[in-house]
Amino acid sequence: MSTGAINSLTPGPEITQLIRSRLTEPRWLHTVRVMDTAAALAAIWAVDADKALWAALLHDAMRDEPPDQLLGAAEHYGLVVDADTRHRPVLLHGPVAAAWAKNELGITDDAILEAIARHTLGAPAMGRLAALIYVADACEPGRDYNGVTEIRQAAWAGQVREACYLCADGMIRFLLAQREFIHPQAVVTRNWYLEHD
Numbered sequence: 001m002s003t004g005a006i007n008s009l010t011p012g013p014e015i016t017q018l019i020r021s022r023l024t025e026p027r028w029l030h031t032v033r034v035m036d037t038a039a040a041l042a043a044i045w046a047v048d049a050d051k052a053l054w055a056a057l058l059h060d061a062m063r064d065e066p067p068d069q070l071l072g073a074a075e076h077y078g079l080v081v082d083a084d085t086r087h088r089p090v091l092l093h094g095p096v097a098a099a100w101a102k103n104e105l106g107i108t109d110d111a112i113l114e115a116i117a118r119h120t121l122g123a124p125a126m127g128r129l130a131a132l133i134y135v136a137d138a139c140e141p142g143r144d145y146n147g148v149t150e151i152r153q154a155a156w157a158g159q160v161r162e163a164c165y166l167c168a169d170g171m172i173r174f175l176l177a178q179r180e181f182i183h184p185q186a187v188v189t190r191n192w193y194l195e196h197d
Contacts, residue, residue: 009050011057015105019061031060033140038132044158047132054107055115055133062097063090070096077103084183091183094120121185122168124192131164138167145174165193 020028038056042049062070067089074081074092077099085091098117101107115133118126122134139151147170154163168190175182 010053016057019057022061023064027060027063030140030142031057033142034059034133034136037136037140041132041136041155044156045128045132045160047129048111051109051112051115051129052132052136054109055112055119055129056136058097058101058105058107058112059116059119059133059137060093060097061116062093062100065093065096073100084181084185088181088183091120094118121183122164122189122193123185124188125196126164128160131160135160135163135167138170139163145170147173161193161197165190165197168193 019031023031035053035056038052039049041047042052062073065073070089070092071081071086073096077096079092079095079099081092095117098113101116102113107113111127111129114127115130118130119133119137123130126134135151135155139148139155147166151163151166151170154166168186171186172182172190174180175186
């Protein structure tokens, strides 16, 4: 992993403050809880704890950006934006954060970048670190919704694929109940983990 001017294995105060300055206070507190959850799960899931901390710290770095800026950043970094994502630009915050981390912070570790990019919608056959951040984001202690207990149980039992399935399935159920738009990628993720238990 190259981190450009960032030379420590774990995120230090400089990068931590940079990310904190980009986020609202509730989003920052969520990020801290995801970092704590990811660090604790790393040992159970046999994932590098330092990489888990980096990915958790950076996963929502672009979450508070306005939709037009997310679309502009996606274009700037050459990201492909499908029509469904263009319809809900907030879904770009993961891929844009990964591109920003690579291009502006010099982070080149593929596992960290995948984890940042895929933490919202997931993807089939995610790497272990990406799966961990996907699950940690969904079940950190501040989350309170139907099904989160089952996600936590699977996560702490080291049932990686079951935890990913429950995350995707729970997201879809929640969005259906709210009569919200469901991105097709969420369905693809759910179905893959359903069939690969």
